[in-house]
Amino acid sequence: MIKQDEKITFTGQVKEALLSIKEKKCCKKARANAESFICDNALIERENFVCDECKNAFLRGVFLKCGSVNAPDKRGHLEMKVGSEMNADEMCIFLREMGLEAKVSKRREKYLVYFKDGDTIFALLSLMGAQKCAFDLVNTQIEKNIRNNVNRVNNCEMANMQKSANATVRQLEAIKELMKDERFENLPEKLLYTATLRRDNPDLSLTDLALIHEPPITKSCVNHRLEKLIKIAFGE
Ligand SMILES: [Zn+2]
Structure with missing residues (x-):
């Protein structure tokens, strides 16, 4: 034995x-x-x-x-x-x-x-x-x-979080850039509103950022405005 x-x-x-x-x-x-x-x-x-x-x-x-x-x-x-x-x-x-x-x-x-x-x-x-x-x-x-699946999901979530974190950094850089001169104040009203909200709420997800607009707007609308800001700031 x-x-x-x-x-x-x-x-x-x-x-x-x-x-x-x-x-x-x-x-x-x-x-x-x-x-x-x-x-x-x-x-x-x-x-x-x-x-x-x-x-x-x-x-x-x-x-x-x-x-x-x-x-x-x-x-x-x-x-x-x-x-x-x-x-x-x-x-x-x-x-x-x-x-x-x-x-x-x-x-x-x-x-x-x-x-x-x-x-x-x-x-x-x-x-x-x-x-x-x-x-x-x-x-x-x-x-x-099961373990492999959990890891795969985690990796996927991590990748998504990283992606949105990178995007937020880019947005904040754009806002900072615009604030260096009068371009920020001269933004169209809606863009200025969204830019201000993003600047004051850097931790919010796009969904939550959309919801604190008054009146609330859609996530894709917020995304559109933020991309526009980046374009204006860096001419991309
Ligand atoms: Zn036998």
């Missing part, structure tokens, strides 16, 4: 869960078949799969022998490293029979039968009997997605 305080990889957790499963005699045989399938290129003895659980036990045996899975906070990846192309092909056929589509790639002398899709990895872990690990994986993925 693994000690409580000892760090154990996610693969280790899965394998520990798989090893703790009580198996019927037929399932034990199926798992032994998996071992000789991986180690000695033996055939998959489907005729010996008698109960509903035998296929899962075979899968469990393969994973225990040569499987690994990424930790829940990492990119989705579950692989079984087999020794021959034939093994890899056989494994893919077997997995397809169980409704699982695997991919294969060659790495050095080994063949990797692997999955990237989160739903499939969840299904595989569940079928093998590592339900708790499967749920840990899904929960972590959901939390990660």
Whole structure:
């Protein structure tokens, strides 16, 4: 058994869960078949799969022998490293029979039968009997997605705030520029009114600035007037 305080990889957790499963005699045989399938290129003895659980036990045996899975906070990846192309092909056929589509790639002398899709990895872990690990994986993925979304929204809000802060700075600079000479006093009445309100309320958003006009005007009207001020001040 693994000690409580000892760090154990996610693969280790899965394998520990798989090893703790009580198996019927037929399932034990199926798992032994998996071992000789991986180690000695033996055939998959489907005729010996008698109960509903035998296929899962075979899968469990393969994973225990040569499987690994990424930790829940990492990119989705579950692989079984087999020794021959034939093994890899056989494994893919077997997995397809169980409704699982695997991919294969060659790495050095080994063949990797692997999955990237989160739903499939969840299904595989569940079928093998590592339900708790499967749920840990899904929960972590959901939390990660929520966190990413929150960050994205925050970044977007920050960008917007920065943008309007920059715009306000520009407006105040324009007003300051106009106030250097008589151009400010000589502004058309409405522009002068808006310019004065902006000067005296530098912290207000455009929406709020629009509302303190008497009578209130629209946000786009305020925006239009402020842009006009910038144009007059800097000739842009
Ligand atoms: Zn069985």
